[in-house]
Amino acid sequence: MSGQAVRLAAQQRALLALVKGRPVPAGKDPYIDMVRGTRGLAMLQMITVWWRRFDLERLAPLTSRALTHEGRFEDALTRLGRDADTPAAISALAMHFLEQHAQDADPLIAAVASTERALTLLARGDRSAHEVCWDRDPAPVLNALLAGRQPGPTSPGDFRVTVSHDLPTLIAVERRGDLMDSCHPVNVARIIDP
């Protein structure tokens, strides 16, 4: 840091805290005290959520839609805004979001995010095969999300999704060892070529 930018750094840290909704002590910087209650700050906080929404709906559409259908997308966006480790770069933000939700307590969200993470890696040139366990038939879920529809009830069971460049359709669905991709195709072209 430039030795001459000490006051600037302190002001920027305080503004970061205000934008993130963290506590900022009053009385240290009159400018920060003045910004605290402004319409512009409220608008900035809203805009940061917008940007993340736009970015994630474009770069992680399946997981964004699945969370929206579960009524949890807003909370996820707020969490990204609050967390200090949320990446600045847009593409890194999408991968961070997918990795977060690949660990989700809801098995459906975790499976969707893990599958979308694998597809995103594939689109970025990753040559390895990725396997994701599902507790229900993934094909109707993924096809509904791709079409922007809420997934309906699906057959429970132990399913495995494989995502790989070596597969003709890039994605295959298996149940108890029976290859089902030809029965329940999933068209992921729009996801891997956003």
Added chain:
Amino acid sequence: MGNKAASGGRPAIGVTYEGGDPALLERLVEVADYLEVTPDFIAAGTGDDLRIRREILDEWRMAAEQVEIVAHGVGLSIGSATGWNEAYLRLVDELADTVPLRWHSEHLGYTTVDGEALGTMLSLPRTEEALELVCERVIRLQGRYPVPFLLENIARMLPDPDGDYDEAGFLNELCKRTGCGLVLDVYNLECDAHNHGLDIDQFLGALELGAVHELHIAGGTDVGGMKLDVHSRQAQLSTLALAARAAAAAPAVWGATYEVLPEAVPVLGHDVIVDEVTRLRAALS
């Protein structure tokens, strides 16, 4: 500039294009003189390991055979007191090694603090302290890339802190000390006028217009009584008229760019974006 550049000293006309939409690209190269690309929008990877997607670089390299390419970043964070974003510069290195760039530009603001993302971009106070910080970094950028470097005025969302300079004075001093040029975003001027009462006439009268080498034109939206710089709409007539005024008054404007967010492309549609480029050319002719 470019095989479709207007003659008679009129600025070339550009448009944002982020890659991955060959049907749009095919139409844009027919109507635009250059494409403005944003390296951080199409990077892949995480953290410090960001790379521009190879297929997009290939697309831009092909496009560069028909139009010129300028780089316009959002992620450098040139005004962060605790350090700018080196990962962004590596993206520009990668781009500059692959595609001939006409110029390179960034926003006069900051997006990170201590490496943490703000989630938006904030403007700098117009203090000597901030000016020295930015000047030092501009000079480093000028040494790193053999193309002109320009800085863009951003729309201010927060009230103006006390400073050592007024709006135009800060930019004039920045250009005088470093020799860098300016991107004058005329829609951002309209936002600042609406949100904070900026006197655009006074600003343009005080600005050293010889440093203005590019104009940005965009359309945003009004929310909660504030005008927001979101690049999601067609340009309003007032924005085009202001661009025409600035282009007539500034003696060395190389280009004027219609900016649209990638997220807005499917909403606006290809026809509207192509029409906006044509409208901009007509407004500046």
